[in-house]
Amino acid sequence: MKKFISILCLVPFMQLSARTVLEQNVNKQQAATVTNEFFTPSDAVGDTNRTDANNLKQGFWIERTGAYDWEGNYVAGKREGTWVAYPVGTPMVAYIDNYRNGKKNGVSLGVDRAGYIFRQENYVGDSLDGMRRTFFTGGRLKTEEVYKNGKLNGYRKIYNNNNKVQEEGNFKNGLRDGIAKWYYTDGKINTESTYKEGNLDGKMTTYHPNGNIASVVVYHNNEMEGEYNEFYENGKVKTKGNYVKSLEEGTWTTVYESGKVYEVGKYVHGKREGAWTQTSEDGKTSAKLKYKDGVVISGTPMDPKPLPVPTPAQPQGGAPQQQAQGKPVSDQQPQGKPVSDQQPKSPTPVATPKTPTPHF
Secondary structure: OOOHHHHHHHOOOEEOOHHHHHHOOOOOOOOOOOOOEEOOHHHOOOOOOEEOOOOOEEEEEEEEEOOEEEEEEEEOOEEEEEEEEEEOOOOOOOEEEEEEOOEEOEEEEEEOOOOOEEEEEEEEOOEEOEEEEEEOOOOOEEEEEEEEOOEEEEEEEEEOOOOOEEEEEEEEOOEEEEEEEEEOOOOOEEEEEEEEOOEEOEEEEEEOOOOOEEEEEEEEOOEEOEEEEEEOOOOOEEEEEEEEOOEEOEEEEEEOOOOOEEEEEEEEOOEEEEEEEEEOOOOOOEEEEEEEOOEEEEOOOOOOOOOOOOOOOOOOOOOOOOOOOOOOHHHOOOOOOOHHHOOOOOOOOOOOOOOOOOOO
């Protein structure tokens, strides 16, 4: 698969000269289907780019479209069989398409300048139909998805540079339908959502890089509805509240990792209303606030004040020893960005999860 010759092993193309192709189409009035021909620039000599008495293109043609020269056969003015594209002025194959009666039918391949296939598609009547795959340079799988009548219809997987699944989910008539999952670059789950006819509809769960649940909320027709729970990386509850049509409603509470309450108050239609209290983790400092229509009208808000993290005891006899291996913890890099930061472009725009805004 490393060089173009590998393409010949993947699809049933026969390499014929332009002269052979023309000889097979001497009778211009016959609508004979020409398939499985393969052309190279060296074949583009002699009797080419002809039209018949009705001014219809017939036989072998070379056509320039943008930055590519396309070579292939016409029958009664319609493309037929295999067509090959080369970047202008070079012998490197860039695209291979198959036609029937003027419409794309069968395998379509895209080849990069290094000779690797970067796209493999199948067409029926000019519409994507069947498995579609894209590849990173070098041949590693990037995307695999199923189409029907030009729309995503079936399971789709997208992979990252580390050969890990980045995204997967099911589509129906071009819309997400069912469970969809996104992953961190190390392959661990990031987000799991439920869709119905393209809309978020059902539970959405997000995860911390360590695998513990970060938040849980339920959607109905793309709106957050009902109880919302957010968690610290160690699994302890961080925030609890309620949504009505994606607006905070009722009592919301945020706590420290110790379980002690940081703040509590009520929302009305997504805005803070009435009395709110905020307290330091040690209980020595607090703030009493009053809101109206989301605006503080008395009191001064206080940022969270967690207790200091205990410092590990130092060994006697001098400064602590350096770590035996690797960089200091502060210099280490996280295991990867969330999938939402690196999603590739898709042939069909799709909805992505609406993540609730953290409250702490």
